[in-house]
Amino acid sequence: MTGGAADHLSRLLAMVPWLLARQGVPLAEAAQQFGLTEDELVKDLELLFVCGTPGHMPDDLIEADWESGKVYLDNADAIARPLRLGLDEAMALLVGLRTLADVRGVAGRDALEGALAKLSTAAGDAGAAASAVQVDLATGAGPDVLATCRTALQQHRRLHLRYLVAARDESTERDVDPMRLVSLDGRWYLEGWCHRADDVRLFRLDRVIEATELDHDGTPPPQAVGRDLDSDLFRPGPDDLLVTLELGPAARWVADYYPVESSVESSGAAVGGLTIGLRTAETAWLRRLMVRLGGTARVVDPPDLARDVAEAAEQALAAYSGSPAPD
Secondary structure, three states, rough: OOOOOHHHHHHHHHHHHHOOOOOOEEHHHHHHHHOOOOHHHHHHHHHHHEEEEEOOOOHHEOEEEEOEEEEEEOOOOHOOOOOOHHHHHHHOOOOOOOHOOOOOOOOOHHHHHHHHHHHHHHHHHHHHOOOOOOOOOOOOOHHHHHHHHHHHHHOOOOEEEEEEOOOOOOEEEEEEEEEEEEEEEEEEEEEEEEEEEOEEEEHHHEEEEEEEEEEOOOOOOOOOOOOOOOOOOOOOOOOOOOEEEOOOHHHHHHHHHHHOEEEEEEOOOHHHEEEEEEEEEOHHHHHHHHHHHHEEEEEOEEEEEEEOOOOOOOOHHHHHHOOOOOO
């Protein structure tokens, strides 16, 4: 079974009406229909078992039974009914689809344009209003950089990037074979095979100081596999800042929740705690986390980050007490 969270959700939404219309279908046949093993289908059914309409009472949840080797589904009519969009929803969806259609290199363009045409016809007045809305997706990225990356991707040309590593406040030179351009949370990213790292990397275009198309074939090597951007966007890289944290027993969960490079059991006064090392390209979230953890954790290294966290904690305490923060 492959695909990210979005693919999983799409499969579950398609599975419910299909199973409702085929009560008692053999487990093996249902698994084959959705390209799953029987064990994978059972995991999906177990997930459906705890899904339903708001309220979360027993009568609100989907009922699924497969113990006999045949699948029966009940109490899922609300999900099986065709989706009805309001005018505002239809307009928002049309704007999103038209914006996506303007992105070069996007996969499934024929399906995208077909869906756009059908929705425009069905939406009527909302379709006409949506055509007047223009969305600028180049937020944070220079237009020349974005255009160069698009052209290189389309023509399978290698790129030379001068890229800012924010954690070290320095620029690096990299040759990259582009794999795809994606827009997430208002930022453009280029995913490609980085010849400097000899691995797949994700580059924020607002950190690309300069992009130059090279006269070299930019086809990524066979081992270049794109990451699942639904769950793996912020995978730490070797260029990110290495931070050492000392966690008390109450903060040990941090080591399980975030990807860490090292983890050592603490001794002495912090018995039951951990000393961990993790990498991050951004420290704002880490400062917020440390303030939330209070006295159960502290930054050991780097010193600048430790001072920033201490200052943030002092300001938070001052805000609660109503007195000015210490200088």
